[in-house]
Amino acid sequence: MYARESEINNLTDVFFVILKSILTPDLGDQRTVKMIQFKFEERDYFINYNLAGAVNFFDCSIIAKNGEFFKVYIKDTRKELDLDKVLSIISTINAT
Numbered sequence: 611m612y613a614r615e616s617e618i619n620n621l622t623d624v625f626f627v628i629l630k631s632i633l634t635p636d637l638g639d640q641r642t643v644k645m646i647q648f649k650f651e652e653r654d655y656f657i658n659y660n661l662a663g664a665v666n667f668f669d670c671s672i673i674a675k676n677g678e679f680f681k682v683y684i685k686d687t688r689k690e691l692d693l694d695k696v697l698s699i700i701s702t703i704n705a706t
Contacts, residue, residue, distance in 0.1 A: 629671075635683050638663040646693075650701055657700075659693060668696045672703060 618624055637643045642662035648655050652675040660667045666686035673679055680703050684696060691699075 635667075635669055635685075637667040637669055638665065643667075648697075655697075655700065657693070657696065659696070661689075661692070665689065666691055668693075670696065670700050672700060 618627060637658055638660040639662065643658055643660045645656065645658045647657075654673045656671040656673075658667075658669040666684075666689050668682075668684040668686070668691070670682040670684070671679070672682070680700075682700055682703065684691065684699075
């Protein structure tokens with residue numbers, strides 16, 4: 611895991627870095643792990659993923675405007691999922 615200390619400005623940033631360090635599962639070879647961030651329907655999505663090995667890994671963190679936090683981990687042993695399919699899946703997550 612990597613964090614830019616110069617961009618850690620408040621308690622929320624610190625909490626996020628700590629959570630990522632504790633809750634980040636095995637994503638395969640760290641040299642080929644990538645991260646994307648995007649917003650959709652008042653939620654922030656952060657996805658660490660690795661599509662370079664024998665297994666696809668997706669570690670998804672979702673933060674809603676109202677403070678809800680969701681964590682989804684997908685280990686795709688058949689390599690059937692790509693990033694677009696994972697984005698479609700996690701965008702449907704609902705707390706109710």
